[in-house]
Amino acid sequence: MASVSPLSPRSFRNDPDSFLPQALGGFVASHPDAIWNTAGYIARRSPVVDVDGNPAVAVISGGGSGHEPMHAGFLGEGMLAAAVPGLMFTSPNAVQVTEATRAADAGRGVVHIVKNYTGDVINFRVARQGLPGIDTREVIVADDVATSSDSGPGRRGTGATILVEKVAGASAFRGDDLDEVTRLARVVAEGSRSMAAALTPGHLPTSGRYTFDLGEEEMEVGVGIHGEAGVDRTDVATAHETVARLAGAVVGDLGLTGGDRVLCLVNGLGATSNLELDLVFDEVLRFLADRGVTVVRSIVGSYVTSVNMAGISVTLTRLDDADGDTVVELIDAPTAAPAWPVTVGVDPEPVDATTVVPEDVPGTAESAVNQWLSDFVSGVVASVDDLTELDRLAGDGDFGTNMQAAFGDLSSPLKGTDAEVLAALASRLFIRAGGTSGAVFGTMFREMATTAARGASAALTAGELAEALTRAADAVTELGGAKPGDRTMVDALVPAAEAARAAAEADPEAAPDLAAVHEAAIAGARSTSEITATKGRASYLGERARGVIDPGALVVAWLFGDAGEMN
Numbered sequence: 001m002a003s004v005s006p007l008s009p010r011s012f013r014n015d016p017d018s019f020l021p022q023a024l025g026g027f028v029a030s031h032p033d034a035i036w037n038t039a040g041y042i043a044r045r046s047p048v049v050d051v052d053g054n055p056a057v058a059v060i061s062g063g064g065s066g067h068e069p070m071h072a073g074f075l076g077e078g079m080l081a082a083a084v085p086g087l088m089f090t091s092p093n094a095v096q097v098t099e100a101t102r103a104a105d106a107g108r109g110v111v112h113i114v115k116n117y118t119g120d121v122i123n124f125r126v127a128r129q130g131l132p133g134i135d136t137r138e139v140i141v142a143d144d145v146a147t148s149s150d151s152g153p154g155r156r157g158t159g160a161t162i163l164v165e166k167v168a169g170a171s172a173f174r175g176d177d178l179d180e181v182t183r184l185a186r187v188v189a190e191g192s193r194s195m196a197a198a199l200t201p202g203h204l205p206t207s208g209r210y211t212f213d214l215g216e217e218e219m220e221v222g223v224g225i226h227g228e229a230g231v232d233r234t235d236v237a238t239a240h241e242t243v244a245r246l247a248g249a250v251v252g253d254l255g256l257t258g259g260d261r262v263l264c265l266v267n268g269l270g271a272t273s274n275l276e277l278d279l280v281f282d283e284v285l286r287f288l289a290d291r292g293v294t295v296v297r298s299i300v301g302s303y304v305t306s307v308n309m310a311g312i313s314v315t316l317t318r319l320d321d322a323d324g325d326t327v328v329e330l331i332d333a334p335t336a337a338p339a340w341p342v343t344v345g346v347d348p349e350p351v352d353a354t355t356v357v358p359e360d361v362p363g364t365a366e367s368a369v370n371q372w373l374s375d376f377v378s379g380v381v382a383s384v385d386d387l388t389e390l391d392r393l394a395g396d397g398d399f400g401t402n403m404q405a406a407f408g409d410l411s412s413p414l415k416g417t418d419a420e421v422l423a424a425l426a427s428r429l430f431i432r433a434g435g436t437s438g439a440v441f442g443t444m445f446r447e448m449a450t451t452a453a454r455g456a457s458a459a460l461t462a463g464e465l466a467e468a469l470t471r472a473a474d475a476v477t478e479l480g481g482a483k484p485g486d487r488t489m490v491d492a493l494v495p496a497a498e499a500a501r502a503a504a505e506a507d508p509e510a511a512p513d514l515a516a517v518h519e520a521a522i523a524g525a526r527s528t529s530e531i532t533a534t535k536g537r538a539s540y541l542g543e544r545a546r547g548v549i550d551p552g553a554l555v556v557a558w559l560f561g562d563a564g565e566m567n
């Protein structure tokens with residue numbers, strides 16, 4: 001049922017012309033140490049000094065906007081002294097860079113960290129030509145292996161930039177001179193390689209158009225950070241395959257072999273969730289572990305973005321014998337720059353984070369088949385997608401997933417007495433499912449199991465079913481506070497308990513009249529489609545839940561018949 005939203009790209013904006021100045025204003029206002037200079041750069045309020053309070057080498061950087069938090073987020077003691085933002089995806093001009101350099105210089109010289117894009121390289125170069133009185137150095141970052149190093153402008157500068165900025169900034173802060181700050185920055189720049197891939201293109205808030213076109217089933221490999229298309233277009237691959245391709249290219253270009261040590265940056269390009277980045281990092285760690293390459297420090301997050309592209313980049317920095325330990329020390333050094341993580345990963349290794357739940361199958365191999373509860377469970381499991389759809393329309397779309405987690409792996413038919421199977425279903429709901437339904441249905445089955453366990457026979461009698469459902473309804477109401485009319489499973493459970501009590505009056509020892517109970521429960525379930533929810537997730541939707549039957553109420557009704565019927 002997967003469908004792709006036909007919406008065209010949209011952004012929070014007022015009008016395109018005012019977008020960038022306003023966004024920069026917001027950035028400066030939110031940064032504890034930034035001030036805007038009308039020459040077109042962001043400077044620090046704090047003095048450019050080293051750890052002892054003496055003037056320090058200034059490290060500055062800049063480039064097109066759209067890669068936030070780079071560069072301005074890395075402004076702060078221990079990292080950048082100034083950041084020069086260009087227009088969206090456009091290098092700053094030389095005058096901006098000149099003024100920023102002049103302002104940042106504390107008398108010990110200025111290092112320009114420049115991503116290898118023609119516009120950036122040229123404008124920083126022109127700026128340095130206009131500053132004869134200031135000792136300046138250029139460090140070019142050219143890490144993207146998707147772009148060739150021996151033709152045209154060479155490899156693009158991407159993710160490694162922030163590692164270079166960090167090491168240069170920390171070197172300056174510990175008091176190193178201009179030559180040493182430059183040298184260490186170049187060690188990192190030269191030892192770093194990256195490669196990126198995207199699942200969707202990004203779009204500029206100023207243009208409202210995707211930067212390239214991508215088919216439904218396609219991904220773009222080797223993308224840069226300016227919205228340019230990549231070097232290869234393939235079918236959407238798994239994270240495992242994608243990482244093999246990206247990390248494989250990086251490892252190959254750096255010539256890494258067993259025993260080598262690296263820094264690892266797994267970077268999001270602006271619209272990749274943190275959870276996906278975590279998964280990608282796990283893949284990278286395993287990929288490197290398989291090759292005997294040791295990750296000494298790791299950073300996972302969205303730092304060098306392409307506005308809102310759903311993409312990732314993988315950066316590795318070789319830690320060589322001569323300077324490796326120093327580089328690690330400078331990566332570890334504290335900085336006040338808000339975008340740098342407070343701590344980076346230390347000696348990360350692959351972790352198996354599966355949750356192991358106790359095996360919990362009702363009855364024993366010899367027990368008799370429990371047809372009643374088998375029918376119920378198979379009906380629920382067969383309808384998981386439909387239940388999820390109901391919850392998606394009127395809730396958050398996880399109800400079916402929770403039922404699947406609880407019951408999905410039970411082999412049918414279930415065997416055991418009512419008491420045994422009800423207890424097993426309860427414990428599975430509590431231990432394996434999550435959400436409101438895990439707790440609420442777990443409680444219902446627990447109460448039913450307790451009543452059943454007190455009975456003498458394998459199957460519930462009419463009187464026991466009445467008592468079981470009454471206890472269940474009381475316990476669920478007590479737990480979640482929902483009353484009939486609140487559009488929850490209580491709307492089916494309470495009438496079911498009433499009908500069971502009425503049916504048991506004549507002969508409590510007889511077999512229960514499930515049909516009568518089902519009739520009351522399904523009527524209650526259907527009534528939920530007329531009610532606006534006041535409890536549970538559906539309550540956030542108010543009127544939008546109207547016309548949609550509550551999946552929990554439906555499942556309660558299925559316990560008594562027609563399991564799996566989407567009435």
Ligand code: ADP
Nearest residue numbers: 399435436437480482488489535536537551552
């Ligand atoms: P979540 O709300 O965590 O997404 P699920 O999707 O797993 O929970 O379960 C939703 C179901 O839980 C609803 O269909 C409804 O029947 C039931 N429910 C919600 N709130 C309550 C409540 N307070 N008491 C009883 N049942 C509830």
Ligand code: MG
Nearest residue numbers: 395396398399
């Ligand atoms: Mg839900």
